[in-house]
Amino acid sequence: xxxxxxxxxxxxxxxxxxxxxxxxxxxxxxxxxxxxxxxxxxxxxxxxxxxxxxxxxxxxxxxxxxxxxxxxxxxxxxxxxxxxxxxx
Numbered sequence: 220x221x222x223x224x225x226x227x228x229x230x231x232x233x234x235x236x237x238x239x240x241x242x243x244x245x246x247x248x249x250x251x252x253x254x255x256x257x258x259x260x261x262x263x264x265x266x267x268x269x270x271x272x273x274x275x276x277x278x279x280x281x282x283x284x285x286x287x288x289x290x291x292x293x294x295x296x297x298x299x300x301x302x303x304x305x306x307x
Contacts, residue, residue: 247259249283253279258272
């Protein structure tokens with residue numbers, strides 16, 4: 220969607236918030252499908268939008284998010300992998 224399609228700045232902001240809301244909900248569904256319990260945070264939590272119900276699931280949740288990132292952003296994921304391996 221291009222900027223000229225929004226009648227107002229508020230319309231653009233509403234669109235961005237809706238995309239963000241839907242993306243967070245979709246990621247939560249992906250986590251729950253892998254058996255990772257999670258809840259949506261409230262109050263503009265500075266720690267993020269998703270809270271894990273069990274902190275022991277942190278590594279598993281990070282793995283799921285990295286797999287999603289690799290699936291939908293393969294070039295960026297490759298660059299990140301190279302950066303990590305070069306600093307290790």
